[in-house]
Amino acid sequence: PKLATMPQVAKKGTKKGKKEFVKFTINCSKPVDDGIMDAGAFEKFLHDKIKVNGKAGALGDAVKISRDKSSVTVNAEAPFSKRYLKYLTRKFLKKNELRDWLHVIADSPNSYELRYFEIQGDDEGDDE
Numbered sequence: 424p425k426l427a428t429m430p431q432v433a434k435k436g437t438k439k440g441k442k443e444f445v446k447f448t449i450n451c452s453k454p455v456d457d458g459i460m461d462a463g464a465f466e467k468f469l470h471d472k473i474k475v476n477g478k479a480g481a482l483g484d485a486v487k488i489s490r491d492k493s494s495v496t497v498n499a500e501a502p503f504s505k506r507y508l509k510y511l512t513r514k515f516l517k518k519n520e521l522r523d524w525l526h527v528i529a530d531s532p533n534s535y536e537l538r539y540f541e542i543q544g545d546d547e548g549d550d551e
Contacts, residue, residue, distance in 0.1 A: 443501040447508050448494055448534040454525055455493035460537075466490045468515045469497065473507075509535060 454460035466488055475485045482488070487498040497508060509527050512535065516522045530536040 444498050445501060445503055446533060447497045447499075447503075447505055449497075449508065449512060449527075450494045450530070450534060450536040452493040453539065454521070454537055459524075460519065460521060462490055462493050462495060464519075465512075465515055466495050468518075469495065469508075469511060472511055472514070473497075505529075505533065505535075512537070 449465075451460060451462050451465060455462050470482065470488050471480050473479065473482060473486055473488075475482055485500045486503070489496045489498075497503075509529075512527050513522065516525055516527075516537075524539055525537050526540060528536050528538050
């Protein structure tokens with residue numbers, strides 16, 4: 424009788440369930456509306472740079488990237504880090520020389536927003 428229950432325990436461990444997906448949004452509305460950033464270029468950058476199983480660009484079914492006007496949405500299989508998206512976003516800003524004006528802010532637990540730095544003392548900064 425004990426031998427009959429052993430395979431059932433093994434089956435529970437190898438049970439294939441539905442894959443869990445996480446959804447992250449990056450809101451680029453402010454820089455896109457001002458014309459200093461292209462959301463399409465950012466979407467392509469993410470598509471080329473996101474690594475799946477150590478290979479960049481080969482997303483397969485694991486990661487889906489979509490764009491809605493000025494926001495980019497990333498749907499990915501469960502072990503996917505929000506921090507990784509922030510890293511890639513900052514890398515894109517640096518590449519396009521926008522890091523001096525924009526920074527990446529988490530505005531909710533599953534989304535980021537690109538905002539301008541708020542510069543204090545505009546009057547005195549022009550003389551230097």
